[in-house]
Amino acid sequence: MLKPSELTPLVALELARLLHDSGVPQDVFQVVVGDSATGAALMQSPIDKLVFTGSVATGKRIAVAAAERLLPVVLELGGKDPMLVLDDADVDVASSAAVWGAFVNAGQTCLSVERCYVHRSLYETFLNACAEKAKKLCVGHGLDPKIDMGPMIHERQLRIAETHVEDAVARGARVMAGGSRLLELGKSFYKPTVLADVTHEMRIMREETFGPVLPVMAFDSDEEAVRLANDSEYGLAASVWTRDRKRGERLARRIQAGTVMVNDVVSCFGISEAQHGGVKSSGVGRAHGRFGLEEMVRLKYLDSDRMPRMKKVWWYAYGESFARQMEGFVDFQFARGIGERLRGALRAVGVISRKQL
Numbered sequence: 001m002l003k004p005s006e007l008t009p010l011v012a013l014e015l016a017r018l019l020h021d022s023g024v025p026q027d028v029f030q031v032v033v034g035d036s037a038t039g040a041a042l043m044q045s046p047i048d049k050l051v052f053t054g055s056v057a058t059g060k061r062i063a064v065a066a067a068e069r070l071l072p073v074v075l076e077l078g079g080k081d082p083m084l085v086l087d088d089a090d091v092d093v094a095s096s097a098a099v100w101g102a103f104v105n106a107g108q109t110c111l112s113v114e115r116c117y118v119h120r121s122l123y124e125t126f127l128n129a130c131a132e133k134a135k136k137l138c139v140g141h142g143l144d145p146k147i148d149m150g151p152m153i154h155e156r157q158l159r160i161a162e163t164h165v166e167d168a169v170a171r172g173a174r175v176m177a178g179g180s181r182l183l184e185l186g187k188s189f190y191k192p193t194v195l196a197d198v199t200h201e202m203r204i205m206r207e208e209t210f211g212p213v214l215p216v217m218a219f220d221s222d223e224e225a226v227r228l229a230n231d232s233e234y235g236l237a238a239s240v241w242t243r244d245r246k247r248g249e250r251l252a253r254r255i256q257a258g259t260v261m262v263n264d265v266v267s268c269f270g271i272s273e274a275q276h277g278g279v280k281s282s283g284v285g286r287a288h289g290r291f292g293l294e295e296m297v298r299l300k301y302l303d304s305d306r307m308p309r310m311k312k313v314w315w316y317a318y319g320e321s322f323a324r325q326m327e328g329f330v331d332f333q334f335a336r337g338i339g340e341r342l343r344g345a346l347r348a349v350g351v352i353s354r355k356q357l
Contacts, residue, residue, distance in 0.1 A: 003042055005054075006035045007153050049073070049296070053110070055208075056281050074285030074295055076277055078208040079236030080114045082229040083265065084251065085126060086222065086242040087119035093263075094241040095129035101239070101265040102214035103137060103192045106152050107161070111237045111259075111266045115205055116216045117225050123218040127196050130214060131176035134192040139182055151188040152211060158190050161211025164204040165193060168215065173198050178212070200231060208234070222251060230256045236278035239265045256280065316357040325351035 004012035009031075016031045032038060043050065043065050051074040052062050059077040066073045083101065085094045101113035118126045142150025152158040158181070165179055178193030190212055198205055198215040205215055219225045229238055237259040240248040248262035258278040259268050268274050269288075277286040286292050314326070328347025335341045 001030050001032060001042065001047065003032045003034065003039055006033070009033045043071075047071070051285075051287065051295075052076070059283060074277070074287060075283040076110065076236075076285075076287065077281060077283040078234055079110050079112075079278065079282055080206070080208055080232050080234040081111060081237045081239075081257070082115040082117060082232070082255075083113045084219075084225045084229060084238070084240045084255075085116065085118040085122060086225070086240065086244075086247070086251075087121050088243045088247075089119075089122065089241040090243065091122055091126050091129055095126055095133060097239075097241070097265050098126075098130055098214060098216075099133045099137070099192070103134070103149050103212045104266065106149050106190070107212040108153060108157070108210055109266060111269055112210075113214060113239070113265060114209055115229075115232075116214060117219050117228050118216055119225075120218045120220055123216075127176055127194065127216055130216065131194045134177040134194050134214070137192050139189060139191065140185060149192060149212060151186060152190060153188070155187050157210060158188055161190060161193075161209050161213055164202075164207065164209050164211075165195065165213060168195055168198055168202045168204040171199070171202050173202065173204070173215070200228070206232070222247075226251060226254050230254075233281040234278065235280040236282040237261070237268065239263075258282065258286075311356050313351045317355070322351065322354065325349075325354070 002012050002016070012031045013033070016029060019029050020026060032042065043062065049072045050062065050066060052059060053076045056077045059075040063073060063075065065071075083098055085091075085098075098113055098116050101111075102116075104112065137148040138146060139149045140147040152161070162181070165175075169175060169179070174196040176194040176196050178191030179195075180191055181187075182189035182191055193213045195204065195213065195215040198217050200206065202215075204213065205217070217228070219228060235256045235258065238252075238255045238257040239261045240251050240255075241263055242248040245262060252260035252262055256279055259274070259276065261268055269276060271288075273289045275286040275289040275291040277283055285295055287295070313329070325348050328344040329351060331344025332341050332348050333344075335344055
């Protein structure tokens with residue numbers, strides 16, 4: 001049963017049509033369209049598990065409601081994904097990645113680049129490259145093949161991005177590109193925006209923006225970069241950019257996130273065998289891959305004894321001699337030295353022939 005966002009129902013309905021046309025039975029995959037009231041009704045229905053993608057606030061409410069009936073859940077919530085550009089990174093490649101990662105789907109992607117940290121030696125060069133590339137993006141109707149970036153899904157979401165930019169500028173950030181609406185295109189269009197000189201005191205670096213804004217901050221060492229990346233309540237994904245793959249992987253292991261990519265961004269979601277999910281306020285559980293499949297089954301352990309006519313040696317009756325025999329049995333299995341194991345085996349022999357209930 002799929003309940004899409006009330007803002008994007010057509011995608012789910014088209015998915016259902018394709019599946020049903022390909023032979024999937026109608027009752028195997030169903031779509032229910034509606035708002036939060038519909039979601040609440042589904043929560044109270046006799047479902048076996050709930051997988052939710054959405055905001056942290058809504059995810060917490062769902063977790064509370066699910067706990068009342070011990071309903072298992074997978075929650076994929078917010079993100080504030082950092083991008084770390086180390087001092088040996090290819091600026092041209094990394095800046096193109098940052099622009100695509102921040103502005104694809106107008107920034108309305110759970111894995112989009114929401115924070116960018118660049119080594120101070122590359123900072124101004126990287127900023128200028130991002131600003132130049134952002135200004136070249138063609139914004140307009142999303143179904144036009146010549147368009148690079150379409151509108152935001154709702155003016156309410158655009159206002160969040162706009163408010164974050166206004167707060168950053170008021171606190172000293174520089175606008176390198178964008179920073180305003182494109183009213184000539186409509187009320188839901190916002191320019192691809194690059195911000196410089198941001199700090200963690202600004203909302204743009206703390207709260208999920210989910211819009212076409214790329215805030216860029218400088219760092220001086222790998223240690224500082226990791227600290228800044230982990231200084232967030234979120235932990236969905238991250239990326240590290242460097243010419244030294246091993247160095248990138250070392251840093252990636254220290255970043256608190258469900259997914260970390262080295263010299264790539266966002267595209268991990270398109271790898272079906274790669275599990276997807278986050279830590280901290282980004283949610284619980286996983287989708288995709290083996291771990292995602294195991295979320296969708298009830299695990300059961302089946303044990304069948306290969307010697308069904310033999311009583312187990314640890315069954316009744318007990319006594320002092322049994323205790324010594326079992327100690328020997330444990331030594332036979334787990335003692336470190338071969339001599340100690342053999343002595344344990346000799347002490348344990350009697351447990352086989354003893355009288356049992």
